[in-house]
Amino acid sequence: MNLPVVSVILLVVSTVHAFQYTELAQYIDSHQEEYVEALRDWVAIESDSSNVQKRPELHRMMEMTAQKLRLMGGTVELVDIGEQELPDGQTVTLPKVVTAQFGNDPSKVTVCVYGHVDVQPAKLEDGWATEPYNLTDINGNLYGRGASDNKAPVLAWIHAVGAYQALNMELPVNVKYVIEGMEETGSNGLDAMILAQRDTFFSDVDYIIISDCSWLSRRPALTYGTRGNCYFFAEVEGPKQDLHSGVYGGTVIEPMTDLIGILDTMINPSGKILIPGIREAVAPLSDEEWKMYQDIEFDVENYKSKIGVSHLMYTNKVDLLAHLWRYPTVTIHGIEGAFSDRGTKTVIPLRLSLIYHVIFLYPVVVMLQVTDYLHSVFAKRKSPNKLKVTMVIGAKPWLADPQQALYEAGKAAVRRVFDMEPDLIREGGTIPIAKTFQDVTGKSIIMMPIGGFDDGLHSQNEKMSRYNYIEGTKLFIAYLNEVSKIQKTSV
Numbered sequence: 001m002n003l004p005v006v007s008v009i010l011l012v013v014s015t016v017h018a019f020q021y022t023e024l025a026q027y028i029d030s031h032q033e034e035y036v037e038a039l040r041d042w043v044a045i046e047s048d049s050s051n052v053q054k055r056p057e058l059h060r061m062m063e064m065t066a067q068k069l070r071l072m073g074g075t076v077e078l079v080d081i082g083e084q085e086l087p088d089g090q091t092v093t094l095p096k097v098v099t100a101q102f103g104n105d106p107s108k109v110t111v112c113v114y115g116h117v118d119v120q121p122a123k124l125e126d127g128w129a130t131e132p133y134n135l136t137d138i139n140g141n142l143y144g145r146g147a148s149d150n151k152a153p154v155l156a157w158i159h160a161v162g163a164y165q166a167l168n169m170e171l172p173v174n175v176k177y178v179i180e181g182m183e184e185t186g187s188n189g190l191d192a193m194i195l196a197q198r199d200t201f202f203s204d205v206d207y208i209i210i211s212d213c214s215w216l217s218r219r220p221a222l223t224y225g226t227r228g229n230c231y232f233f234a235e236v237e238g239p240k241q242d243l244h245s246g247v248y249g250g251t252v253i254e255p256m257t258d259l260i261g262i263l264d265t266m267i268n269p270s271g272k273i274l275i276p277g278i279r280e281a282v283a284p285l286s287d288e289e290w291k292m293y294q295d296i297e298f299d300v301e302n303y304k305s306k307i308g309v310s311h312l313m314y315t316n317k318v319d320l321l322a323h324l325w326r327y328p329t330v331t332i333h334g335i336e337g338a339f340s341d342r343g344t345k346t347v348i349p350l351r352l353s354l355i356y357h358v359i360f361l362y363p364v365v366v367m368l369q370v371t372d373y374l375h376s377v378f379a380k381r382k383s384p385n386k387l388k389v390t391m392v393i394g395a396k397p398w399l400a401d402p403q404q405a406l407y408e409a410g411k412a413a414v415r416r417v418f419d420m421e422p423d424l425i426r427e428g429g430t431i432p433i434a435k436t437f438q439d440v441t442g443k444s445i446i447m448m449p450i451g452g453f454d455d456g457l458h459s460q461n462e463k464m465s466r467y468n469y470i471e472g473t474k475l476f477i478a479y480l481n482e483v484s485k486i487q488k489t490s491v
Contacts, residue, residue: 081097230394
């Protein structure tokens, strides 16, 4: 007589745990215009973290982010992370970090999603085809500063949780968010905040997910490593004021000459770093890595065409990817203090700063190597000018094991949404906080990009395609389900 009762109970249990992906995906499709409008509202805020004059906009961006999460019923905090000291000695308030939590079931896995809502500078006159802070839809691409880096991915993660809520479906995992506003300038204050909350907010976190990166091709990807970077200023100071080049030229040793001389000793035309110890600190490419790189979908000719060059430093795919992802390089970003406007200005500048960074390696070691080397090179010039070298950003490289369960779950989610296997890639850029998360919390991290390979991050005409934005939201929905299948004891 008890059999009918037992069968009913089993039916209820199996229904509760069934993953209703089709219903969730249909909900996402039917609400895509709403998601585009949300991105439009966020892009309209000029949350440029490098421009102190825009700091009120950045504070407003953090408040808007927190409010969106509050309206969804999350437990939300705006965490004060202190002040930022400017080069002139003044201090300004750092934008608060938004933390939020949805669900606190101890029997479930807890994932923490990290993202940022600050952006790089952008002006129409820089070469944009559209107003950078007015989201513009052209042929399925959503153009606007911060659209891909990182506002659309952050919104996609929020909308993924919102879809479960809208359909009255239980979240398969507990979800936490950490959203900051200073990533583009080195994540000021975030390291200390993570350390301070290691035993509180992060204590029950099992996995950390970062979606602040891009695919390498049209194939979806999972990212397991970043290079890191050390950002320097080298300042040469000469006369006490700017001098007329016709009146004083030929009598003074010019700061620009010294600066160019230093620049020429850092890297040769073939890309070899001339600073001792930098390249030697990186392990050579292993046979296993070589095989992984060989299998990745990457078209060298298309890459050249996309960036508009006729030649690259390396001609084959493996060499190119290795130097893009894992080997160090030196990049020169600009010279402050030099005349740069149109026309002529016959002036010898009193002071010049070379802005550059060394990509990959550990900051403390690189700071000493670069500083000592440049001072030794400068000393050989026997110049009366003064050299000052300062490292202003030191972001560590990060590397994960792509064979761990977190990545297997990612592969399964990609297969469900895109019906293909993802590429396992590394990232040439830097997400400064990844290594801190790993060191402080001890948790496993995955980088799950939804940005396209041609999104133009940090460049003119940055965009996020509707396809990546909407399908990316579905990917995050599927991933939450796949992660829920990982046994907590396997962490």
